[in-house]
Amino acid sequence: MRTNIGRLRIIGFLEGISLLLLLFVAMPMKYIFHYPEATRIMGTIHGALFLLFIFNTLSVGVEQRWKFRTTTWKVLLACIIPFGTFYIDRKILRFCKQ
Numbered sequence: 001m002r003t004n005i006g007r008l009r010i011i012g013f014l015e016g017i018s019l020l021l022l023l024f025v026a027m028p029m030k031y032i033f034h035y036p037e038a039t040r041i042m043g044t045i046h047g048a049l050f051l052l053f054i055f056n057t058l059s060v061g062v063e064q065r066w067k068f069r070t071t072t073w074k075v076l077l078a079c080i081i082p083f084g085t086f087y088i089d090r091k092i093l094r095f096c097k098q
Contacts, residue, residue, distance in 0.1 A: 005096045008056045009089055015053045016085035018046040053079045
């Protein structure tokens with residue numbers, strides 16, 4: 001997608017997938033199968049996507065003139081809750097002006 005909202009939605013989807021992979025694949029691999037490299041690799045990917053999501057959320061928030069107390073904080077909170085970015089995409093981001 002060519003708009004900032006479109007990019008945020010894609011980054012949010014990727015960030016949500018990376019969080020789920022980190023929690024439900026890499027962490028069990030580390031603690032059950034003694035393969036700590038899984039969390040190192042997935043943690044790095046997730047960390048980069050997490051930061052991209054934060055920066056893009058703030059950029060879109062300014063561009064869309066979101067009020068921090070009503071919208072921006074909800075979008076920011078979504079990236080630390082499993083399945084949160086998918087929920088925010090359905091409830092907020094898909095209705096924003098493209």
